[in-house]
């Protein structure tokens with residue numbers, strides 16, 4: 001069960017008395033999930049506890065026994081992911097953004113750096129080098145394409161400073177090399193100036209209110225936000241780039257945190273038709289949960305369930321920084337031995353370990369020192385934890401946790417039925433039983449039954465297999481949307 005882990009502050013089991021199924025924290029975040037056949041919740045954390053106590057017709061009691069069916073991590077592995085912010089085609093955002101930020105925030109010293117001396121381009125040869133190395137090492141994550149980067153040009157039309165041929169080659173490279181392993185997100189429209197979407201021109205006044213990093217400065221409706229997001233998404237769609245989510249630049253949306261996930265849902269569904277929109281905005285620190293948050297969960301039992309998944313990162317940018325002028329500190333992610341660092345801490349905790357960087361920091365103004373440091377971290381993680389981890393896109397992590405939290409699971413004797421509003425690959429559950437007394441589990445979907453294959457070690461678990469240990473059976477299968485059945 002996802003929230004049952006070391007370090008949890010409070011653990012309560014909550015019996016549902018009214019058929020009421022969902023509970024939201026004070027921030028509107030979906031906090032709980034089904035755990036077993038008695039249609040009960042298990043929730044942890046003081047915020048959640050108080051929210052649950054406030055919920056009508058729910059009574060909290062001490063945990064008496066472990067849940068009969070537990071949803072585990074995919075293939076029993078901790079998800080790893082890499083978030084790349086501020087990437088786009090060719091344009092070095094470090095070089096082009098800084099003078100615009102300096103105009104909007106003249107008092108800030110951080111925008112008085114010598115941007116004129118920084119390369120204006122992050123070349124496609126580097127995208128190729130990075131993308132190929134990541135593909136060889138299994139790395140997956142999120143890669144931004146800012147659609148109108150720092151107002152330099154529109155990636156679906158013209159990028160002044162580069163030929164049409166170069167722009168098209170750059171987009172082709174992203175489509176062919178990056179898309180298979182990376183979610184592509186717009187990072188709003190420009191990452192600098194707010195665009196008047198009626199004219200396509202930046203707002204006339206230049207101040208924090210007309211910069212995307214601090215937009216909006218007044219309350220906006222869900223529809224107003226959705227129209228802005230959809231504008232960005234449509235440019236990438238014109239380039240043949242599929243998007244199931246967005247990344248917010250800096251403090252974008254801070255004033256509309258409740259409206260934002262609804263706007264993301266509306267915009268992503270409108271432009272791409274994807275059933276499960278997600279977004280990246282937040283970074284979690286310390287002991288704060290690193291699990292994806294399911295927001296504005298609606299109509300879960302209907303034919304069109306709606307959720308927006310908020311997938312946080314869990315580290316700072318300790319590579320080359322926003323401008324590519326920082327000294328990399330790879331040990332803060334994982335030291336060479338793999339015994340300390342934030343990523344090691346999260347892997348040990350069993351929660352998704354999502355690390356963060358900015359694209360100019362990978363390129364590091366041509367020295368690629370950030371990329372070198374990143375490679376060292378990945379090599380450490382892959383050698384020390386390869387049997388315990390799995391690289392995933394943000395959308396894949398979001399999907400897995402959505403299925404984990406929203407699937408209704410009912411255990412009767414040696415049968416478990418799953419009713420899933422959203423399916424996911426590699427769904428992994430523990431069910432009661434032992435190897436000695438049980439038959440091989442089977443999976444039934446729509447009258448078709450297949451026998452699952454035994455594996456001798458948990459590290460061999462993949463979809464369509466099972467393994468027995470002292471605590472029961474672990475079954476791994478592709479959970480379909482709708483109804484499925486495991487029996488043994």
Ligand SMILES: [Zn+2]
Pocket residue numbers: 085086187191248249250
């Ligand atoms: Zn950014």
